[in-house]
Amino acid sequence: MTDLANHLSLFLREHLPRDRGASRHTVDNYAHSFRLLVTFVASEIGKRPHALSIADLDAPMILRFLDHIENDRGNKPRTRNARLAAIKSFFRYLEWRAPDRLDLVKRVQAIPAKTYDKALIDYLSRSELQAILDTPDRRTVGGLRDRAMLHLAYAGGLRASELVQLQVQDLEQPGMTDVRILGKGRRERVLPLWAETRSVLRDWLAVRPDASNTHLFVNARHQPMSRHGFANRLRVHVAKATRRAPTLSSKTVTPHVMRHSCAMHILEATGDIRKVALWLGHSSVQTTEMYLRVDPAEKLDVLHASAPPAIRKGSFTGVSDRLISMLSDVHSRPVTRSKPPTT
Incomplete structure (x- = not known):
């Protein structure tokens, strides 16, 4: 595999679960984010996903990917920012594993998250x-x-x-x-x-x-x-x-x-x-x-409340590629959970 495929495999399979203690849910989301990214980049530059290199994921390309998932896939800014967070986490990992790519890493890390209006939360009566x-x-x-x-x-x-x-x-x-x-x-x-x-x-x-x-x-x-x-x-x-x-x-x-x-x-x-x-x-x-x-009426209710509550995805198919297969394998592995250390 190329430098990208090799580093990405180690990042998802070892670094996140072993070194960072990431949950199965986090690893699953990260794998899906990179599956979308490498598929998009491969289509843009005419390479097979497993042939991509770290250099192919420069800041302009990642910005085009973020625009793609927002404008073409209809993702919300919050999802766009979540994909960017996964990418930045991987590039932080590369700072120590691929020091020759430090300039590229810094440019990717400088990509800002998108600001957006946060709607009031919805909840049930x-x-x-x-x-x-x-x-x-x-x-x-x-x-x-x-x-x-x-x-x-x-x-x-x-x-x-x-x-x-x-x-x-x-x-x-x-x-x-x-x-x-x-x-x-x-x-x-x-x-x-x-x-x-x-x-x-x-x-x-x-x-x-x-x-x-x-x-x-x-x-x-x-x-x-x-x-x-x-x-x-x-x-x-x-x-x-x-x-x-x-x-x-x-x-x-x-x-x-x-x-x-x-x-x-x-x-x-x-x-x-x-x-x-x-x-x-x-x-x-x-x-x-x-x-x-919440609205002012709810805030007043909070001040006077004293009684407790009385309440009794899309898929990527049809392609055989080593990098895509690795990401799919990480994405679909069964949940495992390690027991906390005993003292």
């Missing part, structure tokens, strides 16, 4: 949320699983990646009073569970198939539930819940909207942004400040 939580059919195994996933996603304010990577042993046994979460940046947090959340989790564990893996939530094939699988189940239940809560028809409910809803309800109940940050696993309160950007 308690009645909308309750309608969704009550939708899964408790008479079926899938319904019990979905009910447990929805309750835990909301109660913990979990990212989709945090939810689907949970292991059975992450639930405190036998009382199931709390759950251990491995979050972004490999930061761990332990969250207490409400009585109702414990109840729906027990219902699920009682019928959970004896799968060959230890993931808490599995799909119909007894494989670990994926982020896309959870998002799809959420869409199904939101569509049904709209009959009981018509206001849901005007909202796009994603797993992150469930997380936002948890954050807003905690903020309304406590009036303390620091508690929201701790609950969600934010590394800085600055990240959590977006929940203060």
Whole structure:
């Protein structure tokens, strides 16, 4: 392989997971970003992806790629910035591994992120949320699983990646009073569970198939539930819940909207942004400040609140190329999770 393919393989397979402790979710996103990049560059200059060199990824080419994903693929500025962040991370890695490319590295690092207007977050009212939580059919195994996933996603304010990577042993046994979460940046947090959340989790564990893996939530094939699988189940239940809560028809409910809803309800109940940050696993309160950007009426409600919440992709196919195959392999590897060191 060329210098680019060799360095990119080591970056994704060894540096990110081993040296940086990156999660499977981060490695997956980085691999997808570079799959898009090398495909675009190869098409632009008429080379096969595996024949590309580091020199082919100069700053003007990367800027053309960023414009391409925004203008031609319809990506939002936030996605554009995420792709740029992945590229810059790789070029920081090259500073030490390819010092002869230092000038190129500096020019790429100087590419600015795109500024954009940040919209107010969307979240669910308690009645909308309750309608969704009550939708899964408790008479079926899938319904019990979905009910447990929805309750835990909301109660913990979990990212989709945090939810689907949970292991059975992450639930405190036998009382199931709390759950251990491995979050972004490999930061761990332990969250207490409400009585109702414990109840729906027990219902699920009682019928959970004896799968060959230890993931808490599995799909119909007894494989670990994926982020896309959870998002799809959420869409199904939101569509049904709209009959009981018509206001849901005007909202796009994603797993992150469930997380936002948890954050807003905690903020309304406590009036303390620091508690929201701790609950969600934010590394800085600055990240959590977006929940203060609500309308004045909501801010007044926060000041007077005292009661807790009463809530019981495209694909690249048809090409045989060694570099693309490596990126696809990294992108599709099964989730593995190392245990924290014991002291």
